[in-house]
Amino acid sequence: xxxxxxxxxxxxxxxxxxxxxxxxxxxxxxxxxxxxxxxxxxxxxxxxxxxxxxxxxxxxxxxxxxxxxxxxxxxxxxxxxxxxxxxxxxxxxxxxxxxxxxxxxxxxxxxxxxxxxxxxxxxxxxxxxxxxxxxxxxxxxxxxxxxxxxxxxxxxxxxxxxxxxxxxxxxxxxxxxxxxxxxxxxxxxxxxxxxxxxxxxxxxxxxxxxxxxxxxxxxxxxxxxxxxxxxxxxxxxxxxxxxxxxxxxxxxxxxxxxxxxxxxx
Numbered sequence: 025x026x027x028x029x030x031x032x033x034x035x036x037x038x039x040x041x042x043x044x045x046x047x048x049x050x051x052x053x054x055x056x057x058x059x060x061x062x063x064x065x066x067x068x069x070x071x072x073x074x075x076x077x078x079x080x081x082x083x084x085x086x087x088x089x090x091x092x093x094x095x096x097x098x099x100x101x102x103x104x105x106x107x108x109x110x111x112x113x114x115x116x117x118x119x120x121x122x123x124x125x126x127x128x129x130x131x132x133x134x135x136x137x138x139x140x141x142x143x144x145x146x147x148x149x150x151x152x153x154x155x156x157x158x159x160x161x162x163x164x165x166x167x168x169x170x171x172x173x174x175x176x177x178x179x180x181x182x183x184x185x186x187x188x189x190x191x192x193x194x195x196x197x198x199x200x201x202x203x204x205x206x207x208x209x210x211x212x213x214x215x216x217x218x219x220x221x222x223x224x225x226x227x228x229x230x231x232x233x234x235x236x237x238x239x240x241x242x243x244x245x246x247x248x249x250x251x252x253x254x255x256x257x258x259x260x261x262x263x264x265x266x267x268x269x270x271x272x273x274x275x276x277x278x279x280x281x282x283x284x285x286x287x288x289x
Contacts, residue, residue: 029089030115031205032112032116033045033047035108039176042098044268045094046084046093052120052121054090058126059126060124061120063118067103077251081144083149100186117259130200132218134163134216135218137151140204140222140238141175142248143223143228165187169205190207192207204224205235215239220242221245222246229245232245237272248280261275261276
């Protein structure tokens with residue numbers, strides 16, 4: 025974890041209400057992994073006071089050296105609204121990389137990824153990392169869902185060798201009509217799967233966890249939570265877990281990636 029000033033490289037609309045931002049990084053991100061996040065101070069005048077958490081969308085490399093990072097965010101309040109007004113060359117303060125990451129075993133034969141709405145960043149980062157590790161993604165399937173087609177972001181990022189993409193929208197404006205979990209169930213029943221990794225709204229993650237659990241499939245989820253510090257000091261991002269003497273864990277330091285079957289949904 026390193027606190028550092030960063031320069032905005034780009035800040036472009038990715039979909040209605042969504043922005044994709046590139047930031048320089050001085051050090052500390054060479055070993056950043058899918059699922060980790062950063063805390064960004066969105067204003068330069070101390071307003072808002074608290075930093076905002078953002079999952080890593082990916083790394084920017086030049087000549088095999090990590091020179092920057094990318095995040096994806098949706099404008100939902102004062103902090104992200106101020107962030108959306110940043111221009112190339114503006115300076116921001118960030119802390120990261122924070123938290124733990126997805127862990128895909130080397131012997132994983134079939135991997136399924138699930139992203140809902142703004143949960144795309146760590147899933148996109150994981151898909152890219154698997155491509156670098158495996159050389160192709162013939163053993164990987166991703167399901168992306170949103171309320172409407174306007175909530176589908178970075179779909180072209182999943183146009184990878186041997187990669188299978190399945191898209192769903194609640195209103196049927198793009199892809200399959202219905203919740204993404206409906207398509208997931210069909211896929212898990214069609215053949216053997218070793219691991220499911222997911223990120224998205226709490227309701228979706230709860231459903232994904234239950235679907236995987238019923239079929240005896242390992243499942244890792246990246247939890248989205250509001251955080252005041254991102255370092256375990258404020259204890260504000262607690263989640264209840266099963267069979268643990270502490271009963272609660274904290275998303276910022278124990279997560280954001282958890283074994284889904286250990287969470288008390």
